[in-house]
Amino acid sequence: MITFVGAGPGAEDLITVRGLKLLQTADIIVYAGSLVNPELLNNKKENCIVYNSAEMTLEEVMDVMVNGDHEGKEIVRLHTGDPCLYGAIKEQMDWLMREQIKYEVCPGVSSFCGAAAALNAEYTLPGISQSVIITRMAGRTPVPERESIRSFASHQATMTIFLSTGMLLELQKELIAGGYSPDTPAAIVYKATWPEEKVYHCTIDSLARTAKENDIKKIALIVVGRVLNSEYQRSELYHPDFTTEFRKGRKEP
Ligand code: SAH
Numbered sequence: 001m002i003t004f005v006g007a008g009p010g011a012e013d014l015i016t017v018r019g020l021k022l023l024q025t026a027d028i029i030v031y032a033g034s035l036v037n038p039e040l041l042n043n044k045k046e047n048c049i050v051y052n053s054a055e056m057t058l059e060e061v062m063d064v065m066v067n068g069d070h071e072g073k074e075i076v077r078l079h080t081g082d083p084c085l086y087g088a089i090k091e092q093m094d095w096l097m098r099e100q101i102k103y104e105v106c107p108g109v110s111s112f113c114g115a116a117a118a119l120n121a122e123y124t125l126p127g128i129s130q131s132v133i134i135t136r137m138a139g140r141t142p143v144p145e146r147e148s149i150r151s152f153a154s155h156q157a158t159m160t161i162f163l164s165t166g167m168l169l170e171l172q173k174e175l176i177a178g179g180y181s182p183d184t185p186a187a188i189v190y191k192a193t194w195p196e197e198k199v200y201h202c203t204i205d206s207l208a209r210t211a212k213e214n215d216i217k218k219i220a221l222i223v224v225g226r227v228l229n230s231e232y233q234r235s236e237l238y239h240p241d242f243t244t245e246f247r248k249g250r251k252e253p
Pocket residue numbers: 009010035079080081082083084085086087109110111112114115161162163164189190191192193194218219220221
């Protein structure tokens with residue numbers, strides 16, 4: 001069996017219990033070496049064979065996994081965070097489907113959750129934002145025009161921006177052109193949950209300068225929105241007046 005496993009955002013104890021068990025029993029592990037914490041590999045069994053996909057093509061990765069599966073091996077494909085975001089797993093899953101090989105996915109903690117923890121932030125605050133936009137700037141991978149940062153910015157929802165640390169001047173211009181005020185709170189979270197994690201609070205118009213001053217060039221997530229520092233309304237759910245399925249409130253619904 002082949003399992004795509006989310007390794008979590010960095011800290012070696014932020015993989016799921018299921019993911020850890022899969023690592024401990026795998027005969028072959030193919031891990032995304034550019035971002036997965038190598039300490040996680042300490043959990044492998046003695047004769048497990050490890051490949052670093054950062055040095056491999058899709059064809060080479062698939063060769064290892066397909067041949068391993070034909071030999072009846074347990075295979076873990078270890079992706080950073082949760083594999084559903086910018087993980088390039090669809091092309092691997094489609095390949096396996098064509099070869100009629102069964103696979104499963106074990107989710108992981110995405111780095112946008114790791115970043116929220118580092119910031120002690122709640123991305124959804126009543127009266128401020130009830131939505132989180134997960135996006136990126138266009139790089140070598142294009143982003144459809146209808147999903148431009150500028151168009152998303154017009155919603156003033158909380159935004160978590162992946163894969164864009166090298167383009168912060170452009171990012172801040174796009175956010176402002178889309179309607180965010182330049183002094184909207186923002187944060188750069190470098191290597192969230194890793195021992196070397198760093199958090200920089202700033203504003204949209206100082207994103208690029210903050211990154212430059214602190215020499216942050218990659219492995220960072222940008223978080224933008226008034227949830228990072230703002231007045232908000234308390235939740236309805238825990239309000240004494242509010243009736244829920246589990247608790248009768250002071251006021252009739
Ligand atoms: N599937 C991953 C994202 C992979 S794309 C997930 O769910 O998190 C790689 C990008 O994710 C990086 O460029 C960076 O923007 C972000 N990233 C991954 N790990 C991170 C971490 N620990 N801290 C901050 N950003 C991280």
